Every structure is written in structure tokens, then in C-alpha cells.
Amino acid sequence: MASAKKRAKSRQAALEPATLAKFLEQATQLHGEGRFDEAARLYLHVEKCNPEALAASYFLALIDIETGWLDRALERLRLVTRQDPSSFDAVFALGHTFGELGQWPQAVNAYQRARTIKPQSTTARFALARALEVVGQLDDAIALFRDLANFAPVRLNALMSAAQLKPSEITSAESEEMAAVARDTSTPVAGRIGLLFALAGVLETSSRYEGAFATYLEANRLRRERLIEDAGHPPELVIASPGSRPKFNTPQQAAAQHAQMIARAKQIFTPDLIARYSGKGHDSPAPIFILGMPRSGSTLLEQILSSHGKVEGLGEGVALWRTISGRFPLVAEAGAEDDPEFFRKLAEDYLARQRAFGWRKAPFVVDKMLGNYMSIGMIHLMFPKATILHSVRDPVDTCLACFRQLFRTGNETTYDLSDIGEHYVRYREMMAHWETVLPGRFVNVVHEQLITDPDSKIRWLVEDACKLKWDENCIRFHQTKRAVRTASIAQVRQPIFNTSLQRWRKYASHLGPLMEALGPYAPR
Structure with a gap:
């Protein structure tokens, strides 16, 4: 009798079809406007009243993804895909979530399922190829790009993707085809930009440096004039509301904001503030922060350290930013100034976020968000025992490598x-401040020294810089099976090579504006 009453109550609580449709329509509208909290309340009501309405759980999972609650998103998407295994969108989102959590083998499996559900979907094939790249199955990824190149609507995107992964894969005929489309002004600008960057890499690989630089110059000019978020990247399923996706600033706005942030950090993090709050953070030595400029050799550092049995690399995550954004001393916060536990609690929040982002069993975790060089003061106060590695490379090679790279988002300068x-000069200004107020707190790891003397420098990195016991796997880092998502995705799968050292000299006659801007950091 009690069970019957419970079932009756459940039926009474269920929304009628018309009401259900109205709730979902209103929630979807709020979701699309980026009003996640309001949308989530409606979705949760539907999920509770009508658990069979899987759309609510699916869209709640998308909100969880967008707001960083990946474990929760994963749980919901597993539920949805168990009940509706033929849902392409849910299975695809499952693959995306696995990837964001660093569980790339599972992401590969999910994308393979999505391709099975919708064999004609080029979106699923591109996503699968990207996941295969990340797990190091580069030949399989290129084979998929080759297969995609047989479909006229995505042929150039596929060739471009193959070229970015392995420039030598592109034939002369394909290079000419790419060049013709890239230089045709009737081609959409986004497509031209991506093709020109890829083509420049092909020309450089064949030692045609003059043509390569001219192509890089044109690609960068177009990109700078018209910053487009998806320029030169294959189509992807929209996982989150477009209104919530990161936007570009103009280069001038980005430079001004960068300068303001540095000035503000220098104003806040004085010797007095650091002395006042030092020793009140978390005593965990688990985080290993790698920071510095893009294209400075940081992916190699993470690959070496992640080959250690006690270290897990999570790549470029936003855990620190989400932990400290809007918190004291970056802004005024009631009660924080006098709370002796404040920085320890911030550290706990950071560690919890890293676990949510995929940190599992290893005692140490690598955070390679390079922009964290802006936050060394916060890192020190939160984790006085954490290791901070500053990835340093020849200034001209660093800047040229950035110029040669098409970034997906940000990096407007x-x-x-x-x-x-x-930008480089401002970054060094920030690092000089940290060296003044926190002398010796971070370790400079010089890329050129690592490349020219790997045996001794890798051991130094592990034992001296990170205070870890030696692990022979670190010297065989290129054999480590782990996910790599950065622009160095192919390079770290190979033994150390020195062909990138002093690359700038091949383009020296064209680098006058860079040398002038670098000032004291330019070669003499």
C-alpha cells in the first residue's frame, strides 16, 4: 500500500507534456543567454519531476562543463548515454568531457561511438582525429585526416590539420592547392588564415625560408586585423552556449590590460604583504607549477616530469585562476585579511579543483598554465612548499615561435x-618583480641547456629543481603514453632534437621590428 501511494505521488509530481515543454523551452532560452544559474534551476526541476526527460540532464551536463564541474557532467552524461545510447550529441559531449578530464583513451572510445552512431559526421571524425593526436597515435590521426580530405566540404580543413601535425605529409600538389585557396581573396578570412599558417610550416620544412616568412607575415597580418575565434580550426560541435565562450580583445586592448595587470600585481604584492601572510598557506608540496611565455619549451618540461612515476601532468588548466579570481588580496574581501586560515582554504579549493579536472593518484601534479607567472605571489602564499618552474628560452626564438603559431584563443599580441x-618585455618586468620580492622562489629552467645537455639537466630538473627521487623514465620521456594537447604535440613524442635552436637566424633579415621591441633582451 505504501509503495502504491509513493508511485501515485510520483505520478502527481510529474509535469504534464505541455508544461514540460514550456519548462524546457524557457530553460534552453536562459541557457543560450548564458544565464546558467537560472537555466539550471529549471532543468533541475524537470530532472526531478520527469527523470525520463533526458534533455534536462544533458543540458545540465553542458552547464556543468562550462562552469568547470566536470565530474558532475561526466556522471550525468554517463546516465544519459546509458538510457539513450544512440544520442549522438550526448555521446559526443561525453567524449569532450573525458578529454577535459584528461581521460583521453576514454575520449577516443566515446568519439568512436559517436562516429558509429552518425558515420557521415565529419565533426565526429575530426574530434576523433584530435583525440588520437593527444594520445600519441599520430599515424592514425593523419590517416583520419587523409580520409576526411576525400570529402570536398572539409578537404582543406583536413589537409590543414595534417599539415599542422606533420608538414612533410603534404605533397607538392596539395601545397599548391592550399596556396591557391589561401591567396584567393574570395575565400573566407578564417579559412585563409589557417591555411596560410599551415602552408608556412610546409614551406619551412622544405627549407624555403623566404617564402615561409612571407606566408607567416600574411597569415599574422590577417589574423591581427580580424581576430576570429575559430580561424583555421576544423568545425566542432558546440558544447556550450556561444555567449559563454571566450572572446578576443583587440591587440591594443590586450596589451593595455596586460600592462595594467602587471602594474596592479606589483602594487599589491609588496614585501610587506608577503611577509605578513607568509607561512599561513597549505603545507602540501604536491603542485608543480610550470609558467612563462608560450612556446618556451614548457611542454617538454611537463612531458619529462609526467614520465616520473609519482607525477601527473594536467596540462594548461584553469584551476588556479578559478580559485583566486575575485579573492583577497586581488580585491577587497570582508574578513579575509584577518583570517589566519584564508590562504590555506584557498589552497584546499585549488587542490579540489585539480581533482575535479582529473588529478587522481599521483602524489604530485603539474599545472602548466603558463600565464600563472602573473600569480606567483598567490602561489607562494597558498603553497609555500610548491615547486615553481620558470620555463625560459632564447627571447628571439620564443617570440618567433609565437609568431609562427596560430592560437585557438587569446594571445592577441x-x-x-x-x-x-x-609583450615579452612586460612579462620579464613581472618576473623581475617576483625575483625582487620573493628571491629564489622560482627555478629558471633554460630550454637550450636542457636540449644541449639532456642527461645531466634532466636529472637536475628532477632531483634538484623538483626534489624528487630519480626515475629513469624521465630520460625516456618520448616513450611515455600520456595526453599532450599543446602545439608541441608531435615534438614531445620524439627524442630531444636541436633543430629549433637559434631558428630565428634563418629569418634574421626580417626581424628588425622584433629586435627593436625586445630592447635589452635582443641579442647584441
């Missing part, structure tokens, strides 16, 4: 040689 040089 990397598409002009003068802009890059000025």
Missing part, C-alpha cells in the same frame, strides 16, 4: 613582431 616583443 602574438600576431605582430613589435607586439610580441613588447
Whole structure:
């Protein structure tokens, strides 16, 4: 009798079809406007009243993804895909979530399922190829790009993707085809930009440096003039509301904000503030922060350290930013100034976020968000025992490598040689401040030394810089099976090579604006 009453109550609580449809329509509208909290309340009501309405759980999972609650998103998507295994969108989102959590083998499996559900979907094939890249199955990824190149609507995207992964894969005929489309002004600008960057890499690989630089110059000019979020990248399923996706600033706005942030950090993190709050953080030595400029050799550092049995690399995550954004001393916060546990609790929040982002069993975790160089003061106060590695490379090679790279988002100052040089000088200003107020707190790891003397420098990195016991796997880092998502995705699968050292000299006659902007950091 009690069970019957419970079932009756459940039926009474269920929303009628018309009401259900109205709730979902209103929630979807709020979701699309980026009003996640309001949308989530409606979705949760539907999920409770009508658990069979899987759309609510699916869209709640998307909100969880967007707001960083990946474990929760994963749980919901597993539920949805168990009940509706033929849902392409849910299975695809499951693959995306696995990837964001660093569980790339599972992501590969999910994308393979999505391709099975919708064999004609080029979106699923591109996603699968990207996941295969990340797990190191580069030949399989290229084979998929080759297969995609047989479909006229995505042929150029596929060739471009193959070229970015392995420039030598592109034939002369394909290179000419890419060049013709890239230089046709009727081609959409986004497509031209991506093709020009890929083509420049092909020309460089064949030692045609003059043509390569001219192509890089044109690619960067177009990118800088018209910053487009998806320029030169294959189509992807929209996982989150477009209104919530990161937007580009103009290069001028980005440079001004960068300068303001540095000035603000220098104003806040004085010797007095650091002395006042030092020793009140978390005593965990678990985090290993790798920070510095893009294209400075940081992925190699993470790959070496992640080959250690006690270290897990999570790549470029946002855990620190989400932990400290809007918190004291970056802004005024009631009660924080006098709370002796404040920085320890911030550290606990950070560690919890890293676990949510995929940190599992290893005692140490690598955070390679390079922009964290802005936050060394916060890192020190939160984790006085954490290791902070500053990835340093020849300034001209660093800036040129940025100029040669098409970034997916942000990095607005990397598409002009003068802009890059000025950005580099500001970054070094920030690092000089940290060295003044926190002398010896971070370790400079010089890329060129690692490349020219790997045996001794890798051991130094592990034992001296990170205070870890030696692990022979670190010297065989290129054999480590782990996910790598950065622009160095192919390079770290190979033994150390020195062909990138002093690459700038091949382009020296074109680098006047960069040398002038670098000032004291330019070679003498």
C-alpha cells in the first residue's frame, strides 16, 4: 500500500507534456543567454519531476562543463548515454568531457561511438582525429585526416590539420592547392588564415625560408586585423552556449590590460604583504607549477616530469585562476585579511579543483598554465612548499615561435613582431618583480641547456629543481603514453632534437621590428 501511494505521488509530481515543454523551452532560452544559474534551476526541476526527460540532464551536463564541474557532467552524461545510447550529441559531449578530464583513451572510445552512431559526421571524425593526436597515435590521426580530405566540404580543413601535425605529409600538389585557396581573396578570412599558417610550416620544412616568412607575415597580418575565434580550426560541435565562450580583445586592448595587470600585481604584492601572510598557506608540496611565455619549451618540461612515476601532468588548466579570481588580496574581501586560515582554504579549493579536472593518484601534479607567472605571489602564499618552474628560452626564438603559431584563443599580441616583443618585455618586468620580492622562489629552467645537455639537466630538473627521487623514465620521456594537447604535440613524442635552436637566424633579415621591441633582451 505504501509503495502504491509513493508511485501515485510520483505520478502527481510529474509535469504534464505541455508544461514540460514550456519548462524546457524557457530553460534552453536562459541557457543560450548564458544565464546558467537560472537555466539550471529549471532543468533541475524537470530532472526531478520527469527523470525520463533526458534533455534536462544533458543540458545540465553542458552547464556543468562550462562552469568547470566536470565530474558532475561526466556522471550525468554517463546516465544519459546509458538510457539513450544512440544520442549522438550526448555521446559526443561525453567524449569532450573525458578529454577535459584528461581521460583521453576514454575520449577516443566515446568519439568512436559517436562516429558509429552518425558515420557521415565529419565533426565526429575530426574530434576523433584530435583525440588520437593527444594520445600519441599520430599515424592514425593523419590517416583520419587523409580520409576526411576525400570529402570536398572539409578537404582543406583536413589537409590543414595534417599539415599542422606533420608538414612533410603534404605533397607538392596539395601545397599548391592550399596556396591557391589561401591567396584567393574570395575565400573566407578564417579559412585563409589557417591555411596560410599551415602552408608556412610546409614551406619551412622544405627549407624555403623566404617564402615561409612571407606566408607567416600574411597569415599574422590577417589574423591581427580580424581576430576570429575559430580561424583555421576544423568545425566542432558546440558544447556550450556561444555567449559563454571566450572572446578576443583587440591587440591594443590586450596589451593595455596586460600592462595594467602587471602594474596592479606589483602594487599589491609588496614585501610587506608577503611577509605578513607568509607561512599561513597549505603545507602540501604536491603542485608543480610550470609558467612563462608560450612556446618556451614548457611542454617538454611537463612531458619529462609526467614520465616520473609519482607525477601527473594536467596540462594548461584553469584551476588556479578559478580559485583566486575575485579573492583577497586581488580585491577587497570582508574578513579575509584577518583570517589566519584564508590562504590555506584557498589552497584546499585549488587542490579540489585539480581533482575535479582529473588529478587522481599521483602524489604530485603539474599545472602548466603558463600565464600563472602573473600569480606567483598567490602561489607562494597558498603553497609555500610548491615547486615553481620558470620555463625560459632564447627571447628571439620564443617570440618567433609565437609568431609562427596560430592560437585557438587569446594571445592577441602574438600576431605582430613589435607586439610580441613588447609583450615579452612586460612579462620579464613581472618576473623581475617576483625575483625582487620573493628571491629564489622560482627555478629558471633554460630550454637550450636542457636540449644541449639532456642527461645531466634532466636529472637536475628532477632531483634538484623538483626534489624528487630519480626515475629513469624521465630520460625516456618520448616513450611515455600520456595526453599532450599543446602545439608541441608531435615534438614531445620524439627524442630531444636541436633543430629549433637559434631558428630565428634563418629569418634574421626580417626581424628588425622584433629586435627593436625586445630592447635589452635582443641579442647584441
